[in-house]
Amino acid sequence: MENQSGVGEFLLHGFPDTEELRIVHIITFLVIYLVALTENLIIFTVSLYSHQLHSPMYFFLANLSFQDLGSISVTIPKSVLNSLMNTETISHSGCLCQVFFFVFFITSHLFLLGVMAYDRYVAICYPLHYEMAMNKKACVQVATNAWMVGLFYSTLYTGNLFTVEFCSRIINQFFCDIPQLLQISCSDSYFIEFWTLIFGSCLGFIEFALIAFSYVQIFRAVFRIPSSQGKQKAFSTCLPHLTVICLFTVGGTLAYFSPTSTTSSALYPFISVFYSVVPPLLNPLVYSMRNKELKMAFWKQILNICPNYLCKNHSWFQLFW
Numbered sequence: 001m002e003n004q005s006g007v008g009e010f011l012l013h014g015f016p017d018t019e020e021l022r023i024v025h026i027i028t029f030l031v032i033y034l035v036a037l038t039e040n041l042i043i044f045t046v047s048l049y050s051h052q053l054h055s056p057m058y059f060f061l062a063n064l065s066f067q068d069l070g071s072i073s074v075t076i077p078k079s080v081l082n083s084l085m086n087t088e089t090i091s092h093s094g095c096l097c098q099v100f101f102f103v104f105f106i107t108s109h110l111f112l113l114g115v116m117a118y119d120r121y122v123a124i125c126y127p128l129h130y131e132m133a134m135n136k137k138a139c140v141q142v143a144t145n146a147w148m149v150g151l152f153y154s155t156l157y158t159g160n161l162f163t164v165e166f167c168s169r170i171i172n173q174f175f176c177d178i179p180q181l182l183q184i185s186c187s188d189s190y191f192i193e194f195w196t197l198i199f200g201s202c203l204g205f206i207e208f209a210l211i212a213f214s215y216v217q218i219f220r221a222v223f224r225i226p227s228s229q230g231k232q233k234a235f236s237t238c239l240p241h242l243t244v245i246c247l248f249t250v251g252g253t254l255a256y257f258s259p260t261s262t263t264s265s266a267l268y269p270f271i272s273v274f275y276s277v278v279p280p281l282l283n284p285l286v287y288s289m290r291n292k293e294l295k296m297a298f299w300k301q302i303l304n305i306c307p308n309y310l311c312k313n314h315s316w317f318q319l320f321w
Helices: 019-049 056-084 092-125 127-133 137-163 176-184 191-223 229-256 265-276 278-288 293-306 317-321
Strands: 009-012 089-091
Touching: 009 092, 009 191, 019 056, 019 293, 056 089, 056 092, 056 137, 056 265, 056 278, 089 092, 092 127, 092 137, 092 176, 092 191, 092 229, 092 278, 137 191, 176 293, 229 265, 229 278, 265 278
Parallel strands: none
Antiparallel strands: 009 089
């Protein structure tokens, strides 16, 4: 498709480009990426291959980990590569690809969080109907729907972005992000894109309303549980999910709803870190920190892979097992 923007490439003016800060940026982002990659791969692999984790909650958690892998892989590698090569350029097509995949993973992530809230709602409020309501076929269908909504919206948004003309090629961000692209677009060319964002905001509002409704019903049911042990067990399955939702919501709100007139352009990259980098890094820790089933399944997988002389006969492994 012909480039109608008049801009062949963009310049990603993310973080300060002094030599010392460039090295700090490379090391920090590389460590964050490798840690997030390892964490999410572990959860995805353990959830996939451990038979004791073949339940709806861990099926959705594996999907969430895959989305986190995708979203952080869209942004960080290109930023680190540019810093290593001491350049700021990204092609027009490369920029649109970043937008497409980032919107795809973020949108599907949001809808999967809604699916997980519904899963907890059914498990706590209607435990006798849980196996029937959240059977294997139903889980696959709702997870597929979350991915398809993300694909539909990212295709719609990126397709309309081809019609936008840009009056500048400088993006005050370390990746091609929606607010900064709209900021440099010509004022008379983003009308369709604006209404696409309104449509996406309405979808997001409906999704958050459904999540809020689910948790209102969940907390009402939990407070009616007579035993403190039952309440603690119910909260332990819900609090990690609520924490992930809060991380996602706070970061996205700061990035997309902070007034551009009062927010310094130098702060944009640091604000965007809270919703593009921090959630994929912290989500696995939040879900696994107090999850004994996940930890046990992980060490069982290590035990199956690791040779006897390295694992079973060593006291350090017994401490974890």
